[in-house]
Amino acid sequence: MDVDAFVLAHRDTWDRLEDLIRRRRRLTGAEADELVDLYQRVSTHLSMVRSSAGDSALVGRLSTLVARARAAVTGAHAPLRREFVRFWTVSFPVVAYRARYWWLGTTAAFFAVAILIAVWVSHNPDVQAAIGTPAEIAQIVDHDFESYYSDHPAGLFALQVWTNNAWLAVICVAFSVLLGLPIPYVLFLNAANLGVMAGLMAGAGKTSFMLGLLIPHGLLELSAVFLAAAVGMRLGWSVIAPGDRPRVQVLAEQGRAVVAVAAGLVVMLFISGLLEALVTPSPLPTAMRIAIGVAAEALFIGYIWHFGRRAERAGDSGDLADAPDVVPTG
Structure with missing residues (x-):
């Protein structure tokens, strides 16, 4: 045809x-x-x-x-419960699954930048001196980094973390209207910040300590940010290169798909915020805290892979307009 x-x-x-x-x-x-x-x-x-x-x-x-x-x-009229189930089993996972190559590329680029900067900082005393005095760096690596996760009540801290991460994801989604062009810059700034901190901790011989605090919540948290960035850039690229379909049609369809991801990320970031507030500073052994973070990430990836691939094979686009009467908001 x-x-x-x-x-x-x-x-x-x-x-x-x-x-x-x-x-x-x-x-x-x-x-x-x-x-x-x-x-x-x-x-x-x-x-x-x-x-x-x-x-x-x-x-x-x-x-x-x-x-x-x-x-x-x-x-x-479609029952709200049915549309809620459809959102979590079709709309959100299929959009994430269809953006998997953009998602993977975003993840690889982010960590490449962070690792390069971390190596540069950890092996260059002059760079460390430009960041702060030895006393200031010691304060960061010996106290501030750990106390960040434990100095505030868990509930308040979870809300703060969720708000900050949700805002970063919203920025990535919002920049999709600018063809996603500012998104790499936003990611670079965050990768650089992570790289500088990792470099300082590595220079002090505290790499394992840092990973023990970051991995329990960071895997899921960064996955959410990378997914938001991926769908935003994918939307921008689909407008630049719409293929054989009208550009306006592609923009509308991909834009509604981005809304689906934004709604799903609200819940995803809420879970990562809970992990950061309750698991990361907990007295559990480091191995157990890391295992919880890895398990949460594995469950999320498995969920996207299972439901997303199934929906794509069924020919579902993930467009929010697929829901006839009720648009789920997460």
Whole structure:
């Protein structure tokens, strides 16, 4: 099937059905009959696309339209519980899964920068001297780094951590409207900060101590930030290189997908904030704290892989508009 020709031939029909759905409470008798007829025709179009075109974006769009038309014709409304489940088993994981190469690339680039800076700082006394006096550096590595996780009540600290990390993720998502161009700079600043701290700790022989404090919450926390950055940059690239589809259509679809990720990251960052407030400063053995962090990360990656791959194979685009009546917000 020539997807472009098919879209061109039937776009007016889809637009007309969209218009009737929007005005479903004010339709005349003739328009109500037309709504039913168009619903049946577009259902046929959806079956044709699913069987021969393999265009997941077009399938998602027509699935949305058919679902909304069905609700308008039958008067049915999707239960909130069903849409909540769909969000966590389809919308969020499939968008994350489809951005997996951007996600992996972002992760690799971030740690490459952080490691290079850490090595540079740890092996260069002049750089350390430019960062602070020996007394100031000793204060950081011997006291401030650890006390950051334990000097505040756990509940308040969890809220503070969640707010800070959520803000960083929101910045990455928001920069997608600028084609994602500022996102690498934001990531570089954070990688540099991590690299400087890691370099100071390594120079003091406290690398293991630092990792024992960072890994319990940092794996999940950084995964969230990297995912936000990945989908933001992917959105920007899809606008620059939309392929054979209209740029406006690609922007709309990818933009709604970014919203799905943003909603999912709210919960993801809340969990990492709890880990940072409750597990990282806890008196548990370091190995156990690290094991908890690794387990949380493994569960998250497994969740994305399982549900995301399944949804992609089913041709689901992850567009929030796939939900006919209720848009989940996490």
